Amino acid sequence: MRKGKRLLALEGATLTAALITGTSVAQAASFDFSETYDTRVTIDPSFRPDNQNLFRVTVTGESADAPFGLTNFVSDTYGQFNPNTNTATFDANPAAIGIEGEPILSDRYFGGRNELFGRASDMAEFNFEQGTVMGAGTIALTGGEGVFENATGTIDFTQNDTLPGSELPQSFEGEARLDYQVQTPQPVPEPGTNAMLVASAGIIGFGFLKRSRRRKST
Known part of the structure; x- marks a missing residue:
């Protein structure tokens, strides 16, 4: 009798697991929000001593009230400055420049606990007479953690900085607005899942009752 109960319970668990697995589909959750960060840009001119117009750039940002706890960011790219047009191109992929x-x-x-990862590509215009830098670009998301696990999507941004002098400096500060468009895959049960689970429970109960009656009659 006990052996029969254990076997029946195992059969029921297998059936229920199959129903749950068979009725899950992948759907995407979307997160669209914006935030403004205080930024600091640091240029490493020693990256290519033979060419001062090629450099590595690190941009850091802070915002105490950023949604989902994304209060900080660090963006690393390579940069190429064109002294003829006073413009610069930045990209996380060195081959791009x-x-x-x-x-x-x-x-x-x-x-x-929430994080996002990506790769940036952008351009900036330096106005040394007015002491300003205006930039814009896109970060292609490559993943995340927490609520953003396996995230895809983009972050579009515009940035305005203040130059401390009339030459390309090694660091300067400003402000950036980031517009997040994030998608994450989420397993969502189909509408029929609950009904199928109830049906499976009924089948298990009926089978158990039927077997019990057979054993009593013998």
Whole structure:
């Protein structure tokens, strides 16, 4: 009798698991929000001593009230400055601006248990007479943690900085607005899942009752 109960329970568990597995589908959750960060840009001119117009750039940002705890970010890219137009191109992929033999860099947006990762590509215009820098670009998301696990999507941004002098400095500060468009895959049960689970429970109960009656009659 006990052996029969254990076998029946195992059969019921297998049936229930099959029903649950068979009725789950992947759907995407979307997160669209914006935030403004105080930023600091640091340029490493020693990256290519033979070419001062090629450099590595690190941008850090802070915002105490950022949604989902994304209060900080660090963005690493390679940069190429054009002194004829006073414009610069930045990209996490060195090959995009003609640099060879260097690794692809990345961005990190963090502050708590939720994080986002991506790769930036942008351009900026330097106005040395007015002492300003205006930039814009996009971060292609490559993943995340917490609520953003396996995230895809983009972060579009605009940035305005203040130059401390009339030459390309090694660091300057400003402000950036980030517009997040994030998608994450989420397993969501189909509408028929609950009904099927109830049906499976009924089948298990009926089978158990039927077997019990057979054993009593013998």
